[in-house]
Amino acid sequence: AQTVTQSQPEMSVQEAETVTLSCTYDTSESDYYLFWYKQPPSRQMILVIRQEAYKQQNATENRFSVNFQKAAKSFSLKISDSQLGDAAMYFCAYIDNFNKFYFGSGTKLNVKP
């Protein structure tokens, strides 16, 4: 069965610094997609970045990038030049071949001014 694990319930970062959020997953599938979602306080969940397992190149979206290690089943999110608006819950997610999503338990990111 597919599972997604986020081992850091909460993290803090200083404004303008870099932070990395961890995510590991378990699957027997060879091709799949991984996502990072952001849920700001009292606001809607939005997609931050996605990665296709078939692609070796790590996805990047402006200040957000991933470190995808397929063999290790690791999918970490790096946020560079952290901003106050980055403070949120971050969820790692996996979609299986039946289009069912699995979410991790989330990491609460605090950004200190």
Add this chain to the structure above:
Amino acid sequence: EAGVTQSPTHLIKTRGQQATLRCSPISGHTSVYWYQQALGLGLQFLLWYDEGEERNRGNFPPRFSGRQFPNYSSELNVNALELEDSALYLCASSSRGGQGEREQYFGPGTRLTVT
């Protein structure tokens, strides 16, 4: 383009009652997912509807049910409410296509409180 909408925003029920939550997907999206997010916890997958059919469900008892209408909007029903059903219920929609195109767009959620 209008986003995913959910109603009501808040819902207060007593134990044993039934709750009905509604979701309207983004125009053109045929899939609707329902999730339960208990306070401080992650998202637990509840149900997935696509083209009017239930495609998959999570590990929830049968008193959690739903349906999808011809216009792709969806309803989640929770019967015989229990205190532990208190949570934020999120709806998400996605379009057809491969896995990578199934980015989920989330609604603001319905906060269900069971007293």
